[in-house]
Amino acid sequence: xxxxxxxxxxxxxxxxxxxxxxxxxxxxxxxxxxxxxxxxxxxxxxxxxxxxxxxxxxxxxxxxxxxxxxxxxxxxxxxxxxxxxxxxxxxxxxxxxxxxxxxxxxxxxxxxxxxxxxxxxxxxxxxxxxxxxx
Amino acid sequence: xxxxxxxxxxxxxxxxxxxxxxxxxxxxxxxxxxxxxxxxxxxxxxxxxxxxxxxxxxxxxxxxxxxxxxxxxxxxxxxxxxxxxxxxxxxxxxxxxxxxxxxxxxxxxxxxxxxxxxxxxxxxxxxxxxxxxxxxxxxxxxxxxxxxxxxxxxxxxxxxxxxxxxxxxxxxxxxxxxxxxxxxxxxxxxxxxxxxxxxxxxxxxxxxxxxxxxxxxxxxxxxxxxxxxxxxxxxxxxxxxxxxxxxxxxxxxxxxxxxxxxxxxxxxxxxxxxxxxxxxxxxxxxxxxxxxxxxxxxxxxxxxxxxxxxxxxxxxxxxxxxxxxxxxxxxxxxxxxxxxxxxxxxxxxxxxxxxxxxxxxxxxxxxxxxxxxxxxxxxxxxxxxxxxxx
Ligand SMILES: [Zn+2]
Numbered sequence: 001x002x003x004x005x006x007x008x009x010x011x012x013x014x015x016x017x018x019x020x021x022x023x024x025x026x027x028x029x030x031x032x033x034x035x036x037x038x039x040x041x042x043x044x045x046x047x048x049x050x051x052x053x054x055x056x057x058x059x060x061x062x063x064x065x066x067x068x069x070x071x072x073x074x075x076x077x078x079x080x081x082x083x084x085x086x087x088x089x090x091x092x093x094x095x096x097x098x099x100x101x102x103x104x105x106x107x108x109x110x111x112x113x114x115x116x117x118x119x120x121x122x123x124x125x126x127x128x129x130x131x132x133x134x
Numbered sequence: 135x136x137x138x139x140x141x142x143x144x145x146x147x148x149x150x151x152x153x154x155x156x157x158x159x160x161x162x163x164x165x166x167x168x169x170x171x172x173x174x175x176x177x178x179x180x181x182x183x184x185x186x187x188x189x190x191x192x193x194x195x196x197x198x199x200x201x202x203x204x205x206x207x208x209x210x211x212x213x214x215x216x217x218x219x220x221x222x223x224x225x226x227x228x229x230x231x232x233x234x235x236x237x238x239x240x241x242x243x244x245x246x247x248x249x250x251x252x253x254x255x256x257x258x259x260x261x262x263x264x265x266x267x268x269x270x271x272x273x274x275x276x277x278x279x280x281x282x283x284x285x286x287x288x289x290x291x292x293x294x295x296x297x298x299x300x301x302x303x304x305x306x307x308x309x310x311x312x313x314x315x316x317x318x319x320x321x322x323x324x325x326x327x328x329x330x331x332x333x334x335x336x337x338x339x340x341x342x343x344x345x346x347x348x349x350x351x352x353x354x355x356x357x358x359x360x361x362x363x364x365x366x367x368x369x370x371x372x373x374x375x376x377x378x379x380x381x382x383x384x385x386x387x388x389x390x391x392x393x394x395x396x397x398x399x400x401x402x403x404x405x406x407x408x409x410x411x412x413x414x415x416x417x418x419x420x421x422x423x424x425x426x427x428x429x430x431x432x433x434x435x436x437x438x439x440x441x442x443x444x445x446x447x448x449x450x451x452x453x454x455x456x457x458x459x460x461x462x463x464x465x466x467x468x469x470x471x472x473x474x475x476x477x478x479x480x481x482x483x484x485x486x487x488x489x490x491x492x493x494x495x496x497x498x499x500x501x502x503x504x505x506x507x508x509x510x511x512x513x514x515x516x517x518x519x520x521x522x523x524x
Contacts, residue, residue: 005276005278006264006266006267006275006276007267007276008267008272008273008275008276009266009267009268009272010272011268011269011272014272014273039273040270040272040273040386040388040389065292065393066288066289066291066292066295066393067288067291068280068284068287068288068291068339068340068341068342069337069339069340070278070280070284070339071336071337071338071339071340072280072336072338072339073278073280074264074275074278074279074280074281074284075264077278078278081278084278086277086278086279086280086284086288088288088387088388088393096388097273097388098273098274098277098279098386098387098388099277100277100278111291111292111295112295122276128276128277
């Protein structure tokens with residue numbers, strides 16, 4: 001599989017997250033000191049600045065915090081997707097993450113809509129956590 | 135209390151553009167140099183008097199490190215002893231005014247030159263394909279996030295959800311700003327505009343239409359600052375820098391702490407107004423960054439001109455248009471006058487011109503105190519400057 005779309009340039013902070021996504025899990029950092037999850041993965045907790053962190057598999061459930069329906073693509077690689085929904089998902093565990101809503105009807109997407117993660121393989125190495133409304 | 139080292143603006147210049155493109159033939163640095171020279175000469179100074187150089191831009195020799203101040207200093211043939219290349223997006227120049235003010239007070243420099251130039255329109259170089267998918271952007275760019283409009287659209291969507299703000303409210307801002315542009319011969323878009331025109335323009339990234347978005351043009355501008363004492367011998371009537379503040383919260387829009395509330399503007403505005411010792415009722419003219427209509431609404435709320443959530447009502451009834459109760463973005467703004475990528479420089483130039491009283495048809499009568507607020511990145515950074523007629 002290949003794609004013209006931009007792929008994440010994986011680094012040491014994000015490697016466990018992308019690896020888990022490729023294996024069908026949503027793993028995000030959990031702080032051993034303040035007990036809060038965060039996203040995107042960092043080397044220190046953005047809440048309390050502890051480095052006592054581990055990756056935790058979360059529920060994959062959340063709600064649409066906000067979104068936009070892209071009527072113009074973010075560059076030629078996304079032209080065939082238009083219209084598509086880019087959404088900021090607030091996970092049940094607290095953090096927000098940017099993703100796509102997989103839907104045949106973008107107009108149905110609304111703030112507060114309940115969603116769950118679904119994994120979409122992009123290449124042999126990269127799988128994206130997308131979301132769909134439940 | 136007045137002090138001889140109080141910072142003042144004594145010179146300014148901007149490059150002529152036509153149909154959004156530079157009229158003069160020169161490189162991006164050439165335009166920077168031409169406005170720099172014009173701004174210092176307006177004040178009765180020369181480039182050799184400049185010992186403080188501040189700039190930010192999207193140009194530079196590609197490769198590790200884009201050393202903007204170094205590149206520009208070389209081009210100008212000067213050896214500045216105070217430099218600041220702070221780049222926090224389009225608000226950088228408001229931060230530069232703050233930093234130059236501190237350097238002047240401290241005696242670290244005598245004549246500070248702030249410069250911006252962009253030939254993005256002529257070069258057709260504006261890249262809306264998204265930021266490279268590295269660091270925090272690896273979690274946004276791959277999803278097809280339209281940059282930068284998508285981030286602003288998400289903030290608008292959230293504001294509409296929380297406070298009932300409408301597309302009509304946002305369109306009022308674009309229409310009022312166009313009316314100011316019609317009074318400014320230098321503005322790029324001067325044809326009449328209605329709320330319906332905005333609402334029926336192409337949807338780009340819901341809920342933002344094409345006419346909710348700023349222009350894409352070339353542009354270059356420069357500002358010269360010195361001390362009140364030095365200004366006494368110069369050719370222009372100085373405009374005093376009375377207060378300033380700056381803050382930033384995030385780069386990727388997904389990291390914005392509250393998408394319906396512009397915390398950097400709130401923080402920067404409070405700091406600047408307190409320093410200047412002014413309240414909202416003292417402000418005669420307001421120049422705020424209008425990358426998108428929603429930017430203005432969020433900024434007015436955060437600066438405290440109205441309550442959080444009431445921005446839609448505040449801008450209704452063409453309140454910010456010529457003749458309205460709240461003169462704002464009097465040159466026609468980034469929405470209708472020019473928007474060369476990082477627009478904050480032009481907010482400062484227009485505010486200074488208003489305080490000099492040289493704005494012709496668009497002059498705000500009796501303008502003595504101006505508030506300038508720049509926003510940079512994707513609602514990432516904010517910097518406020520309070521200017522006063524001396
Ligand atoms: Zn923590």
